[in-house]
Amino acid sequence: MTDDILRMRGITKTFPGVKALQDVNLSVRRGEIHAICGENGAGKSTLMKVLSGVYPHGTYEGEIEFDGQVSEFGGIRNSEHAGIVIIHQELALCPQLSVAENIFLGNERASRGFIDWNRTNRDAAELMARVGLRESPTTQISDIGVGKQQLVEIAKALSKEVRLLILDEPTAALNDDDSAHLLDLLRGLRDQGITCVIISHKLNEIIAIADSITVLRDGRTIETLDTASGAVTEDRIISGMVGRDLENRFPPHEPHIGEEILRIEDWTVHSPAQPGRKVVSGAGLTLRRGEIVGLAGLMGAGRTELAMSVFGRAYGVNISGRIFKDGRQIELRSVQDAIRHGIAYATEDRKRYGLNLIEDIKRNVSAAGLPRLGRRGWVNEHEEYRVAEEYRKSMNIKAPSVASVVGQLSGGNQQKVVLSKWIYTDPDVLILDEPTRGIDVGAKYEIYTIINRLADEGKAVLVISSELPELLGLCDRIYTLSQGRVTGEVPRSEATQERLMHYMTMGQE
Template structure:
């Protein structure tokens, strides 16, 4: 059988960096083909070459689609022949309706007048194919992330997709929505549609893929056939990182001290709906040298709790008390929370954690400019020393601290966010989804940093949707459901089953 897609000897160079070196990829008709690799390995660059983001002439090599050589100058060129890419950051307009988003740029118009009847009828057909029952005139902002992802796929179906490329499609979805999306991909396969799946979630890769291509340092390392049952997560990891990861989580030698953070009767109402009680009488204690995990399903209130605690950056009518080292502290604003010794690493590093258009140096010192200033004037030499120190200590892979943060891989961006908050000198670090969207090798490095913080006597809170991560990194776990802590357990007594049991019984 002839491949629907062949990419032959693709080489792409940026100034001073060879991003891809003679990469080869083939995708068969009606195949789900996974592409895996560490952050910065070249996966997204390869897909941008394929989809026309990087036009013909900016790279070397050949793209063959349905047996013919293709040369794309724009994204429209690739879409016109049925290659559709859905990026991790969804390309939807929040204040337009589902129908308007699906037909944006491809309007059903005659003589400049849109035929809304036809657009709405076609939208209903497309939504039914992806399992959505929403009204076509529903605004995108009024549906959840999982449903927005399905609208993107419906949009692709409207363009008569033959090869669907999904870049980290489940990174911000809960387990239920992730499973629904993967089931949809398998349904497309039965209809003859090929898919390229880029994801860091190896359980998803092994669950749905027909073949897996591993890219490391801009080169093709291996293509594995899943049909014979010899592909497991350990084999994929070895190919991705070029070494054995005998344990996914580095060993911890916890020395737990006295309580550092004590939260009592914490209650929060929704910022826009004053009658919606979101966080309901939460009590939490974290000790020096302790890593405390917070488990819960999407919507349980974990992020809302963390943000409300950190300078009341979420919610209204907030009540309750906070003690640090046994003394009441004022955390009513973000500056006061930082001064008290709290730091919050957001789950959305690109929107709230970093200034992507600025370089590493400025991002690292942003939360503590006082320590690199004299009489209100930044000391450039001191700032450079601080930034270079964190770049070295946390292993931030970059050309220098003057590299733009937006050009770093996800794992290195996360290290910059951690550096920023470590430089503020906190006693308590709240890490919200600290490894979201980063590869298994970079995850291991982040886990090592968390361990070092605990060993230094910091109190660490980890919020994660990945239960194995919580079980592998925590000393103690709180389970949250519907705005309450419904269970607390030492990690020795915790398991995925015990956590889910606590959630379902509450």
């Protein structure tokens, strides 16, 4: 029997006007962790959807051989029956159902048309123990965090007797602890003989866990690297992904910092779910024209809550404190107030809150700035098209036209649409919450270039990021948050990961 559990040969997949995959070849050894890397739009997720039957046989060219047999999957059920299970980046769980119900959804433990709840909960508890979940099987999905929800998805895959597990960006929304636990779990599954294919932009994690790495670029297979050789580095992978060496991860930038433009004093925010609990307490910070300021903190520190509450009280209750713009105190009681005062906020969750995924680029770009396009309640569609086309070109949004549906764009291009939407409102202050989450290194460089350009135009930019190297490489000054309080303010010249982490954990038990 061959050592390869999977062989994909000559896979070509075409969408209207776009060839997403062209003659792609992939071989995966039995019992290994195989990583697939590539820029946004390289074809990684498309290839896995072909494999798992999301794109059924007949909609693509090429051949799939699984465990020595030519496979022609007509849908997900066919691939799952063969032992191939895919976990998508957007988790497919029902929040109102229990963990046990989610694990066996579509694969119920039933007899004579009735669900055996004792067996369901007992079997779920066994699977949960395998993935390290200690909650009760009857716990509702909405009551556990995203890291544990990812483990529920893996338990669900194990219930289907998975032989090849595909994970698309499994750690993109996880903190460091949850990511480390998930990677340890994948190592354990490998030791049990389960083959894993993982798609990720986090190259440090890929190098730490993968046995082999296949690099895709522009829908083609570039190379497959064996990590056992010890010669695989992040720079080596990046070179294959982008077709060139990235000598610097961050574009060079000479700051031109002007006068103070925004000041926040004694800002306190209470949780809307628990009004007695402070999520931000007495926070204060300043932003200057032409300055890029970072905001660092561990998960739950209150970074997003601070940003959203400042942006027209989009989050929180019992909010108190003062905001000064150009030296004058202002009241921001709604998102419209914030936009009117020249403040923009790009959310960390672009798919849920930042974009209308079923609309085109044109409508998304104009969404926050419609008053600039309208007159007497009517939108000038010709001007709307012109503006969107201008941003498509200047932001290098890779799409055939501004009529392209945003939901079909890669993550990096979606993020550029989000930025275009807010830049069009002509803000003085931009708050960017995790602006490069789930984006490859090439697209990150483009986003960094855009941020530098905005600062050079005299705008103040506040960058919230979970990646300390990103803040260190991009920002002129960095604030730290811990348990809702500002614990440090560090200039770029004095900032190190160790110093930031010290401030980020102040007051932690």
